[in-house]
Amino acid sequence: MMLGEITPFFIALLLGLIFGTQFSGQLSRRGTYFIIGLAIVAAFLFEAPIFTASVFGGYIGPDLSFATPFLGATFGILIGKYVGGK
Amino acid sequence: MDMNDLKGSRGILAVVALTVITVGLFAALFDLNGNVSPGISPIYNALAFLQAPNSLSMWVYDWRGFDTLIETGVIYVGAIVSVMVIGRGVVRMTTDEGQPPVVSPPLLLKTESLPIILKYFALPTAILLTAYGIMIVTGVATSGGGGFQCGVIISSAYLLSVIMFGKNNPMNFTKKFLVAIGSFGWALYALLGLPGFITTGYWQYNVGTNLWNLVPSVWSSIFGDPFRLILTLQEGTFYSSAGIVPLINLGEAFNVIGAIGLIFFAFIYGWNDATSDQAEKGGNKQ
Numbered sequence: 361m362m363l364g365e366i367t368p369f370f371i372a373l374l375l376g377l378i379f380g381t382q383f384s385g386q387l388s389r390r391g392t393y394f395i396i397g398l399a400i401v402a403a404f405l406f407e408a409p410i411f412t413a414s415v416f417g418g419y420i421g422p423d424l425s426f427a428t429p430f431l432g433a434t435f436g437i438l439i440g441k442y443v444g445g446k
Numbered sequence: 447m448d449m450n451d452l453k454g455s456r457g458i459l460a461v462v463a464l465t466v467i468t469v470g471l472f473a474a475l476f477d478l479n480g481n482v483s484p485g486i487s488p489i490y491n492a493l494a495f496l497q498a499p500n501s502l503s504m505w506v507y508d509w510r511g512f513d514t515l516i517e518t519g520v521i522y523v524g525a526i527v528s529v530m531v532i533g534r535g536v537v538r539m540t541t542d543e544g545q546p547p548v549v550s551p552p553l554l555l556k557t558e559s560l561p562i563i564l565k566y567f568a569l570p571t572a573i574l575l576t577a578y579g580i581m582i583v584t585g586v587a588t589s590g591g592g593g594f595q596c597g598v599i600i601s602s603a604y605l606l607s608v609i610m611f612g613k614n615n616p617m618n619f620t621k622k623f624l625v626a627i628g629s630f631g632w633a634l635y636a637l638l639g640l641p642g643f644i645t646t647g648y649w650q651y652n653v654g655t656n657l658w659n660l661v662p663s664v665w666s667s668i669f670g671d672p673f674r675l676i677l678t679l680q681e682g683t684f685y686s687s688a689g690i691v692p693l694i695n696l697g698e699a700f701n702v703i704g705a706i707g708l709i710f711f712a713f714i715y716g717w718n719d720a721t722s723d724q725a726e727k728g729g730n731k732q
Contacts, residue, residue: 364675364687368584371696375580379600382623385569385616395570399577406581409588411675411686433580437573 376436628704654689
């Protein structure tokens with residue numbers, strides 16, 4: 361595994377945290393699950409970046425891979441919203 | 447902004463930063479003479495994949511520095527022209543004391559009257575759009591995306607949020623936040639030119655990729671290893687690293703979000719130079 365496969369995930373998580381702190385408004389538990397579900401589906405559709413060949417990078421098989429930066433960004437926004445949101 | 451604010455340490459910092467950028471940019475432009483081969487260079491084709499394993503990314507990387515500079519310049523020129531065309535009615539200036547500004551009615555929507563789809567889906571959509579923008583900027587080496595696209599997508603999420611919910615929208619970007627990330631983006635973009643300039647004399651030379659072996663390997667490790675990918679091709683196995691390009695794009699993304707966000711912000715809330723807490727959200731006390 362190369363570092364280039366996982367660095368985007370951590371950058372996305374950090375950016376998500378930063379922007380998540382700027383989100384406000386009520387988001388129910390059901391709404392949170394809804395967003396996570398949609399994010400997983402979207403990550404599957406976006407697929408892992410090319411030349412990603414490890415599970416840490418989101419690659420599980422030729423027809424099954426996930427865009428980990430998208431998941432990282434979504435989780436970052438949700439965490440940032442709950443931790444530092446207004 | 448009052449010009450008196452630029453006196454003292456802030457003014458010195460601004461002058462130093464502008465001097466560094468000007469010297470670096472002009473030095474790079476003067477050295478450019480004679481180093482450019484028109485057309486598609488075979489050397490370029492032989493080396494480009496070591497920086498970006500994607501053909502779309504590959505051909506824009508060679509000119510990414512100037513490309514980004516001009517893109518950003520277009521945004522600021524657009525902002526200035528918009529303000530000049532629309533005039534000072536919408537954008538409130540405190541220095542315009544002789545002419546009372548046009549006060550637009552507050553942009554307050556009642557969420558109770560929103561269609562149910564918009565009411566329940568606007569916030570998840572804004573969150574997912576923001577995540578999409580972030581994913582785009584992290585994939586600069588492996589896709590056609592970049593900082594500009596990320597900035598536009600996140601700004602679109604902000605606009606969507608404002609249209610849906612009005613002033614009390616869930617993407618609660620404050621003027622201070624937008625100015626801060628815009629300034630940070632500019633600073634990051636400018637500072638990332640320094641490692642290449644110091645080590646090679648070329649402004650924004652990609653010390654992480656180090657295609658021409660001009661810098662010691664420690665620079666390649668610091669800036670290149672975090673983004674290094676292994677390319678398994680028919681021709682063999684190669685290592686590719688985008689180097690400082692993802693970081694440049696991060697700076698650009700912040701810059702674009704700050705610039706476009708401030709344009710939306712000024713048009714929606716109005717603008718003045720008040721710094722009080724009440725005026726933080728656009729500066730209008732309504």
